[in-house]
Amino acid sequence: MRAAVFEREGVLKIKEIPKPEIIRADDVIIKVELCSxxxxxxxxxxVPPGYEATPGTVLGHEICGEIVEIGSAVTTVKPGDRVVLNPNDYCGTCDYCKNNYPNFCEHIRAMGIDVDGGFAEFVRTSEKTVYRISPALPARIAAFAEPLACLLNGFQKIRVMPGESAVVIGAGTIGLMFVQMMKAAGAYPIIVSDPNERKRALAKKCGADITVNPLEQSLEEVVHSQVPMGADYCAEVVGSQMRQAVNVVRKGGTVLLFGVNKKAECQIAQSRITQNEIAVRGTWLANATFPRAVRLLESGVLHLEELITHTLPLEGILEGIELMKTGEGVEILIDPCLQEENK
Ligand SMILES: [Zn+2]
Ligand SMILES: [Zn+2]
Structure with missing residues (x-):
């Protein structure tokens, strides 16, 4: 089968590799419909990487597909079922797993990072990582399940209430989903900061009341002109803007740090957090939030089709990564069934 293999720093190659086979009794093989x-x-x-992956691994962890083969011990899904999957398989036996924090598992197996993932025609995973979806749910929408499950894990830490104000820093797929979720929760005003014009326009479509280009305007000033005390919440979805996030929330407000950039460090006046009683919360991966993510996608409350900017074949993956870097692409789907000529 064809797959996009992370060879080494900065090098990703489309290669022919063996199709995965059932190894353990609880394995399932999935034919990938889409992977974002x-x-x-x-x-x-x-280069250098902002996130480490194991060389030789097939990348891709936001997967939707159809089960084509199951191991002898599998009982909850069968060939023909369509599923989304939690790419972070946990051991179930370490201290964190036993204390109900599978997202902090000490032996986590991250598909598409350390274990072969979904930028391929087929992928193997364990039955315990898959979640059945309705046959009526389009793959284009189902592909949002993994980021949405992670978002819901963060969202339950802030619990935005109707009439509360919120700032979202970064308007990529996750930031835009935060905007839609906050809108659905009744937040007002919702203020979004992103230097990219296309993303700001999308943020408006998603329900942002005000958008800010941080290269031209001070986000802090805009927020305080709208909400003099500062916002109740700020979701930081970039991974390097914590200082900004702390500066836009009110005393007693909450900052949610969602974005990850391992290269980023920030300098901050710690007293601001202390004296203003600001809660700064991290959030990491999904934790029992997949069932809710699937229900939310099936409900149609979120309008995710408008976030999709490109659908590319496997061979278009490097182009897709470039489009993400330049900000021209927002949600980019890779369809392993598409052939290069008819993209
Ligand atoms: Zn564990
Ligand atoms: Zn992801």
């Missing part, structure tokens, strides 16, 4: 490019994939492909 995540900001993490862009960080992995940067």
């Amino acid at each position: 490019i995540c900001g993490t994939d862009v960080h992995i492909m940067s």
Whole structure:
């Protein structure tokens, strides 16, 4: 089968590799319908990398597909079922797993980072990582399940209430989903900061009341002109803007740090957090939030089709990563069934 293999720093190649086979009794083999490019994939492909992946691994972790084969012990899904999957398989036996934090598992197996992922025609995973979806749910929408499950894990830490104000820093796929979620929760005003004009326009479409280009305007000033105390919440979806996030929330407000950039460090006046009683919360991966993510996608509450800017064949993946880097692409789907000529 064809697959996009991360060879070494900065090098990703489309190669013919053996199709995965059932190894363990709880394995399932999935024919990939779509796999979206995540900001993490862009960080992995940067030189030097902003996120480490294991050389030789097939990338891709936001996967939707159809089960084509199951191991002898599999009981909850069967060939023909369509599924999304949690790419972070956990061991179930370490201290974190036993304390109900599978997202912090000490032996986590991250598909598409350390274990072969979904930028391929087929992928193997364990039955315990898959979630069945309705036959009526389009793959284009189902492909959002993994980022949405991670977002919901963060969202339950802020619990935005109707009439509360929110700032979102970064308007990529996750930031735009945050905007739609906050809108659905009744937040007002929702202020979004992103230097990219296309993303700001999308943010408006998603429900942002005000958008800010941080290269031209001070986000802090705009926020305080709208909400004199400062915003109740700020979701930081970039991975390097914590200082900005802390400066836009009110006393007693909450900052949610969602974005990850391992190269970024920030200098901050710690007293601002202390004296203003600001809560700064991290959030990492999904934790029992996949079932809710699937229900939310099936409900149609979110309008995700408008975030999709490109659908490319496997061979278009480097182009897709470039489009993400330049900000021209927002949600980019890779369809392994598409042939290069008819993209
Ligand atoms: Zn991701
Ligand atoms: Zn574990």
